[in-house]
Amino acid sequence: MSGIQIYDSHQGALSTFEPLQAGRVGMYVCGPTVYSHVHLGNVRTFLSFDLIFRYLKYRDYTVRYVRNITDAGHLVDDADEGEDKVAKRAKLEQIEPMEVVQKYTVNFHDVMRAFNALPPSIEPTATGHIVEQIAMTQQLLANGWAYEANGSVYFDVEAYSQKHPYGELSGRNTEEMMSGSRDLDGQSDKRSPLDFALWKKASEAHIMRWASPWGEGFPGWHLECSAMSTKYLGEEFDIHGGGMDLKFPHHECEIAQNKGAHHHGGARYWMHANMLTLNGKRMSKSTGNTLLPEEVLSGDSPHLSKAYSASVARFFIHQAQYRSVLDFSDEALQASEKGHQRLMNAFTTLSQRANHGPKEGQFDVEAWQNRCLDAMNNDFNSPILIAHLFDAVRAIQADHQDPGHLGQMGATALLSHLKAWMFDVLGLQTDAASGAAGASSQKALDAAMAIVLDARRKAREQKDWAASDAIRDQLAAGGIQVKDGAEGSTYSIQE
RNA sequence: GGUCUCGUGGCCGAGUGGCUAGGCAAGGCUCUGCAAAAGCUUGUACAGCGGUUCGAAUCCGCUCGAGACCUCCA
Known part of the structure; x- marks a missing residue:
């Protein structure tokens, strides 16, 4: 076991993680733009960083995890008349922009809670940091990397690239980008198509607007992350995360703004x-090739044969490494469900183990634990960790036959480690803990109740009232109310 | 067109120069009144072609295929 290796996509290589301050980590992750429901692809990204957050905490780092909410400034496209995503949605739904933001922020939080993602330390919003964004824009103007044009302020990529390598993150150079970009149509205030907006003038129709030194307007999308990461984590901090698709231009622009x-x-x-x-194909809101997290939990989708618990979906996601493309399919999710069940069963077996057998066992728990740590230290390789968890499953089963396999001390140690990996790091949940299993529990209860109610019906037919009433009373004591009607008996659960 | 990533057994998915990944499915076995569950076990896969090497899924080249980004996207 050694230090944590992180694949730094700026260098394009694994790098030993050394935090700026020993024992402390500052991590910023680009959060959702709350103009519609998050889809399962969004969820994967946030769960990937949730895993990293959880592992860093497990390794006793004090982590300040900042994940923003983009509630303004994210345009539908880059045209000067590009509409703000939130404002566009507000028009469509005929509600206030902040109602859109509220609605989808609540949805996002519900989904994150259902999937057992820990809340970030700070969750700042773009609209709550207009002041900081204006200040940063002023700083960029003062430093000569930005210019004002007609009430908008743009970042001057050409000027900046004289001194700094614009394109360093995404591996591009400005000439290439110029040749690939479309020409300005003469309508733009930009000097170059590569320039991006720091502050945009609000047109008459634009409803989301704030006062600024350049008139009424709104901040550019890239600016919020620079402003908020600086405010809460400092000018230099440890980790910045986000989806692969944000690498360019969003993160590239952030680096340019920060530098x-x-x-x-x-x-x-x-x-x-x-x-x-x-x-x-990648999931995307704009192409409609999407699956909503709610659909996974309900099974209500043409892509799914049944409902799955959030924990199973989480297990599925962590069975691939975060840097690999993961293809979703019902078949793959079913496989994960079986594996998830086996893992949970083994955990239950171990937690109910009688305190018997020799003190020392044969299974080397410490060596196993170190293999688990090695896996996670190697750029958070959760599939390897999970493979090791199944080694533990086999050990638990062997111990179930022969308590000398783990021994009393080994069993205690393994239980404590396994619990931490499964629930603290991977963020799995037992069926009882995740309410999402409601659908299958309900089905199981229905099956059981059908038998019970049928037995009671037979008792009633034979006028065996003692038996019939005993069933009803005992169910009532357990919180199940039986209702006799003309069409037979039904039941409901008393809250 | 440019930049980049990837192609692993029926499916998902690790590995990145020699040593069993793992899960699911499938076959066999054990247990079992039946069934289910559970356990044990088997399988030799790395797109194709060429090269480097004692040795390559792993390095290099080419071909084919897939995907991402190139100012909407986690």
């Missing part, structure tokens, strides 16, 4: 979570 305003590019380690594909 232009301060002297650091912000994060020391850049981490990019890969996509979740559906039918071999």
Whole structure:
């Protein structure tokens, strides 16, 4: 077991993780734009970083995890008249922009809670940090990396690239990008198509607007993350994460803004979570190739044969490493469900183990624990960790036959480690803990109740009232109320 | 078109120069009144072609295929 290795996508290589301050980690992750429901692909990214957050905590780091909510400034496209995503949605749904934000923020939080993602330390919103964004824009203007044009302020990529390597993160250079970009149509205030907005003037119709030194407007999308990461984590901090698709332009622009305003590019380690594909194509809100987390929990989707618990979905996601593309399918999820069940069963077996057998066992729990740590230290390789958990499953089963396999001390140690890996690090939940299992529990209860009610019906037919009433009373004592009607008996659960 | 990533057994998915990944499915066995569950066990896969090497899924080249990004996207 050694230190944690992180794949830094800026360097394109594994790098030993050394936090700026010993024992402390500052981590920023780009959160959702709350203009519609998060889909399962979004969820994968947030669960990937949740795993990292959980593992860092497990390793006793004090982590400040900042994940923003983008509630303004994210445009539908880059045209000057591009609509704000939130404002567009507000028009469509005929509600206030902040109602859109509230609605989908609540949805996002519900989903994160259902999937057992820990809340971040700070969850700042773009609209709550207009002041900081204006200040950063002013700093960039003062440093000569930005210019004002007609009430908007743009980042001057050409000027910046004279002194800094714009494109360093995504491996591009400005000439290539110029040749690939479309020409300005003469309508733009930009000097170059590569320039991006720090502050945009609000047109008459634009409803989300704030006062600024350049008139009424709204902040550019890339700016919020620079402003908020700096505010809460400092000009230089440890980890910046986000989806692979944000690498360019979003993260590239962040680096440019940070270097232009301060002297650091912000994060020391850049981490990019890969996509979740559906039918071999990336999930995307705009193409409609999506699956909602709620659909996984309800099974209500043409892509699914049944409902799955959030813990099973989480297990499925962590069975692939965060940097790999993961293809979603019902078949793959079913496989995960079986494996998840086996793991849970073994855990139950171990937790109910009688205190018997020799003190010392044959299974080397410490060596096993070190293998688990090695797996996670190697760029959070959760599939390897899970493979090791199944080694533990086999050991638990062997011990079940022969208590000398683990021994009393080994069993105690393994239980404590296994519990931490499964629930604290991987964030799995037992069926009882995750309410999402409601559908299958309900089905099981229905089956059981059908038998009970049928037995009671027979008793009633034979006028065996003692038996019939005993069933009803005992069910009532257990919180189940029996209701006799003309069409037979039904039941309901008393809250 | 440019930049980059990937192609592993029926499915999902690790590995990145020699040593069993793992899960699911499948076959066999044990247990079992039947069934289920559970356990044990088997399987030799790395897109194709060429090269480097004592040795390659792993390195290099080419071919084919897939995907991502190139100012909407986790």
